[in-house]
Amino acid sequence: xxxxxxITAVQREVTRTGETATVRMRRxxxxxxxxxxxxxxxxxxMARWFSPVTGELKVGGSFQIQGNAxxxxxxxxxxxxxxxxxxxxxxxxxxxxxxxxxDTTDFELEHSMEGPPAPGGAGALYVGPxxxxxxxxxxxxxxxxxxxxxxxxxxxxxxxxxEYNEACIKAWIEAIRASGTTTDKDLDEAIAISTAxxxxxxxxxx
Numbered sequence: 001x002x003x004x005x006x007i008t009a010v011q012r013e014v015t016r017t018g019e020t021a022t023v024r025m026r027r028x029x030x031x032x033x034x035x036x037x038x039x040x041x042x043x044x045x046m047a048r049w050f051s052p053v054t055g056e057l058k059v060g061g062s063f064q065i066q067g068n069a070x071x072x073x074x075x076x077x078x079x080x081x082x083x084x085x086x087x088x089x090x091x092x093x094x095x096x097x098x099x100x101x102x103d104t105t106d107f108e109l110e111h112s113m114e115g116p117p118a119p120g121g122a123g124a125l126y127v128g129p130x131x132x133x134x135x136x137x138x139x140x141x142x143x144x145x146x147x148x149x150x151x152x153x154x155x156x157x158x159x160x161x162x163e164y165n166e167a168c169i170k171a172w173i174e175a176i177r178a179s180g181t182t183t184d185k186d187l188d189e190a191i192a193i194s195t196a197x198x199x200x201x202x203x204x205x206x
Contacts, residue, residue: 006136007167010029022111022112022113048150049146050065051066054066071093072085082098122187
């Protein structure tokens with residue numbers, strides 16, 4: 001895994017409107033929108049690069065990610081976009097796919113949180129590094145770089161991914177500071193909590 005390549009492949013943005021903080025991430029994948037959509041929504045394929053997902057996967061249905069959040073499926077327009085709640089009714093996740101140059105797909109993830117766990121844009125540190133891991137996992141899967149017996153849970157706890165998480169946290173710190181959406185105090189508190197979760201024994205420098 002080329003850590004620098006995966007870090008720089010993602011555009012990260014943090015915005016805030018009132019009490020709602022929004023994380024946006026963009027990346028280009030190899031493959032058509034149909035191909036990327038199938039990898040994003042087929043439970044058998046999601047288990048290869050993300051995590052097992054169960055539920056009634058259609059508009060009006062619900063989903064549950066093993067060991068993680070669940071939610072309700074609000075909108076779905078294959079192969080262009082879907083929108084779901086994620087962990088609660090005021091936490092909204094939307095994924096959008098558009099055709100890129102040649103056989104590529106431009107991917108955009110938007111996660112909006114009303115009253116996030118950390119004030120202002122600092123809340124991005126609670127979700128951003130986790131989405132970074134998923135976005136990188138999807139890239140490895142689409143590029144054929146994951147072994148057939150790959151276990152996403154084991155991968156998430158590997159030293160290489162922990163090193164990647166540290167780089168992601170640093171990237172999010174830069175994005176949050178550039179956004180001007182939080183205070184230094186709140187950002188420092190969010191850094192400590194995010195580091196304990198994603199890089200438990202190796203905190204990044206501010």
